[in-house]
Amino acid sequence: MTAALRFDPIRLPPECEQLRKEVRAFLAEEIAAGTFNPHKPNREDADAPGFSRKVGARGWLGMTWPKKYGGHERSFLERYVVTEEMRVANAPTRRFFVADRQSGPVLLKYANERIKMDILPRICRGEVCFGIGMSEPNSGSDLFAAKTKATKTDGGYLINGTKIWTSSAHIADYLIAIFRTSPSTKENRRHGLTQFLVDMKTPGIKVNPINQITGQSEFNEVVFTDAFMPDDHVLGEIDGAWKQATSELAYERSGPERFLETYYVLTELVRAVGDKPDTRSAEGIGRLVAQLHTMRRMSVSVAGMLQAGKEPVVEASIVKDIGTVWEQQLPHRVRDLAAFVEENATNRETLENQLSFAIKTAPKLTIQGGTTEVLRGIIARGLGLR
């Protein structure tokens, strides 16, 4: 038989509901105070620098980490609630999101005690921003073709080469990046890459912003010229980064951010349609809500598996595959339905502006963090086809 795919119906425990109320109240206060505008997904997150620290002060960063490192030893399901409420409110999470979701857990697992004690509490306080240095000009999805070189020197490594499409590098304090410490071998082409903690203040690192089709410049080229990384910034096994990558993917790929990126256009459509929709609008909205609900239940189910200590890599890839395809199509389906909205709907302009931004955003959703093609390859392997 085929791999057993499980999506058990997880019910969020009662403590999640209390937490959800707190997060909603906090976000409402911040919106009222003008910290951010929930109807403007295209704002620059740098506009809200104090927001990260406030979220940290609430105890909503490093929620699942040990208290020793500033964490709060709460569940993945509680973290899930915070993440989805922030996302739906279009809160400015860029500054802390990667550190909280991905970089912190990597440090917890592979960094030495001194680094953990230094950096993790600052992530929890919302003081530091992380980026991920994977892609290079000639290696994107083909991660193991990376060439940026780490050459052994006294007390550490000298880095030379270029990373690209590095989100937030222009505001990041640190990157977690992979560099080539040895050539790949005939037997294992994934061999030879090592994961490093990169302090962005290191001399020899230059960040060049790249303009995107949305008008934003969230991602960058990062050029390393003899940038020195001390030995204790090596994370995990030398030449063995490939062994460390897979288990982290389940965290990265199944969260609410993988289907809620363009959610705001659906809310705005419902507002524009009003309380007495015609049959076409009602059917369109009903289908979209059914699809959204299903994806959320799948995503919550994966969070429940993570909480139970499992590594649902295939399930997480399925969530990201159908979630990102959905959030990519959503603005187009909303556009279909918006064609019939009354000319005088009060939020017509907001809806049109949001649609324009969401449609421009859409192409990246099935590329970033693992393309659709890569995900389907992982699913196919899980099915026993590779």
Next chain:
Amino acid sequence: MKTGNAVAESENIVVETAEKIFADLADTQTINRDKEGKWKAPLWQALTEAGLPLSWVPEEFGGSGASMAEGFGVLGAAGRFAIAVPLAETMLAGWLLAQARISSPEGEMTVAPASPRDRITLNADGTLSGRARGVPFAKAAKHIAVLANDPKGLSIALVDAAKCRIEAGLNLGGDNSDTVTFDKVTPITTKPAPKGFDHNALLLMGGVARSLQIAGALESLLDISVRYSNERVAFEKKISKFQAVQHNLARLAGESAAALAAATSAADALSNATQFSDEVFLEAAAAKIRGSEAAEKGAAIAHQVHGAIGFTSEHILHRYSLRALAWRDDFGSESFWAVELGKLVASRGADELWPLVASR
């Protein structure tokens, strides 16, 4: 196949019993070759002996008193085997009758109405009038559980199927889907429906039952297609080694997973519901909508992977693909529920959409 189902580990024994019976007496290859339907009677007898058709009927009303979750688990298994006897229908009928504290008789049953447009009327003289279309397995049923409108509200009635006029029809899967005409039919028993019970309650319960069957059929479509792709050789290699085929099967896995997740979530919601709230409505309607969409996409991929052989009546593929497609039509199609769900969302307003979606 032991893929996900709606019940916890401790409740698996009922589902395992059902799976064992299906494996022993409802082998798809055997059924597909048997043109006379000789497999039906032994299968039904075994199911009856295990108490499965009356899973949702408390012991005091003649049933086996299994939990709601166990019953849904049985239906998931029935979908995985593309079971074509009125098991789901008898379970639903027994459940409906029990709502009005009516005991279930022995034998096959079905429910009416099974379509949102149909209404049966309870007349002042106690007889029933009206027509119900697309009633699954009415021809095979000895009794029909009816939800009828009367001037005071709703009643639930147990009717002898022989007293109704039944015009046989077939659904896409070749199973009976019949038109039942109640022409001043006197029921065996009639009792008022409980407070708060309405047509939506019956349709949503039936819809979730079908969602689990669809999800089960999709699990099997995935299983059969993966297996076939690992056997079939073309262009000098197994077709499973072609990336285009791999990606199609990955999409089928996604559709199967979505149908399963939506259906088990809805089953869990119904099993623990104290009332038909908006949240339960969302769960049940979404399961039928998303499961039906998955059936369309999933069946297409499974056939694509199989090529011409899957289009033959000799091959078992159609037993799953056509039933998954047929089940979309029962108890309200996906487009019907999408309209209802869209209306609900619109009436609650834009800012109440997320709280509804994030309710559990």
